[in-house]
Amino acid sequence: MVRLIFVELQKTFLKKRTYLGFLIVLIIVPLIEVAMKLEGGRFVTNAFRSVARDFVLVGNLFNGWLVSYQIMNSLWVHIPLLVSFVAGDQLAGEATSGTYRLILTRPVSRTRIFLAKYFTVVLYTVVFVLFLAVLSIGLAVLLLGRGDLLLFARGGQITILPEGEVLWRFALAYLFACCSMITVSSIAFFFSSFVENAIGPIVATMGVLITFMVLTALPVEVLESVRTHFFTYYLDIWQRPFEDPISWERIATALLYFAGYSIVAVAGAWAVFLRKDILS
Amino acid sequence: MSEHPILETRSLGKRYGSRWAVRDLNLLVYPGDVFGFLGPNGAGKSTTIRMALSLIRPTTGEVRLFGRSLRSDRSAALRSVGGIVERPDFYGYLSAVKNLEIVGALYGGVPARRIWEVLELVGLKERGNDRVKAYSHGMKQRLGIAQALLSDPELIVLDEPTSGLDPQGMKEIRELITHLAREKKKTIILSSHLLNEIEMVATRMAIINKGELKVQGAVQDLLKSGEYRVLITGEPLAKLKSVLRRHRRLVKAVEPAETGMMVTMDREHVPAIAAALVRANVRLSGIIPRRSLEEYFLSITENATES
């Protein structure tokens, strides 16, 4: 099994497509952070002027932590697309290239190949999210220094997180982001098991995501009772660790939903893959 | 034959929608056979081979390899089989060596030495580190054979391995197949839509058309069976006809063909007829034996292309 996983990792990480997401992040993140640094003074004074009236603010509040938080806030809707590039290609790509014929005629069960492939998808997702984390936090702190993290929560509430607490909150935030992105990957992987080309799974995953997000956000009464069952309802889970106190219950619920959606998607993909006639 | 077959299909069938691509197929391949699997395009050869290599599920019947059912004992059944199905496709962005490593891993890993060995056997040793993307069709075809041989399997299944090759490439592959069969004692299944290709290398064969088995047996027996026919061409045609009419005792049947007369007769009477034609001043341009199998196969092929 280790050998199979190693093979799948090589196939994925020697492929150019795999680095598309990394490349995009590598361009976008520095772009935003440098722009923020240049614009920085004005941005912070406007935002914090009201606060400064009521509090005595010490130190540098427009710092790397705040910018990292802003990056997460603006990118979390786009990252799923980048993640599905690879997840959607994982099975369909073999059909496109005709290489199912090369690997599925061997004395290794389809289940084992399937597991190796899913493991690769999960690992890619985690590596990708961690890459985003390290790049955005590292560069932001380097450019803008550190300090306490001051956040405006929903409803105009203000939270000030002392510098010492910020790092582990970010770690948690990215950990939960990994979980939510693995759910997206699993769905893309599911679609990937049906078709012979990676475009379909990517578009289908985005379709599901957008539909669910719209349904989640739509202020319609009939949706009130169902919307908490959409996994997209929990996609902002990464924000929870920045609340004070942290509502662990909500986090647990979110993680359960992620696990549920992932398991159903992967089980579905497995059932399809196992029975699939390889006609490519 | 008392030996156990290496490959056996039992009432094997595959239906796509309402059409049977393969129907009630019973094949027997024995150890040491070079088994020719012959049929016009669309006859169901690749579909059969896909079922034999577990790529698609049969609608009816089953495949047995080395006495094991592919359905219930898949890994063991495929342990000693290597093959190519249709186009030889690889991971184009990886080198030939890397591609073979990937295949090798599916057999629990093969040493690097073995990879270079098979590359050398198919004449790709110098290009082993190149990306497969840069390979020509002929090179991919040979790499296809290399991956089929990688695990040193007893049974090698080759689906139209010479398709798209030039005559020199075809010849090299034929020689390789003969080498594998004679020197390495491999059992080989070779599909083709060309009778002469099968004839040159196969010891046993089956003909399939529209998904159904037509004949199966030793190539020599099949080629011998049936009537012996010759196509006689020459000028003037009228004189040719009258000579044949005069020797009615020696010929069994005469029918006009496009370029001359198709004559059914015993093989030993050919010289007498030829001599009579020369004596009658017929300018002979050809006496071409048409074996029954070829005729038969041609008639199948023609029907297939018409439909």
Ligand SMILES: Nc1ncnc2c1ncn2[C@@H]1O[C@H](COP(=O)(O)OP(=O)(O)O)[C@@H](O)[C@H]1O
């Ligand atoms: N995926 C498919 N869907 C429907 N029909 C198919 C499919 N694949 C093959 N066929 C049909 O099955 C028949 C046999 O095809 P194939 O096995 O590829 O023939 P061969 O390899 O002998 O040329 C053909 O009539 C072909 O049209």
Ligand SMILES: [Mg+2]
């Ligand atoms: Mg074919």
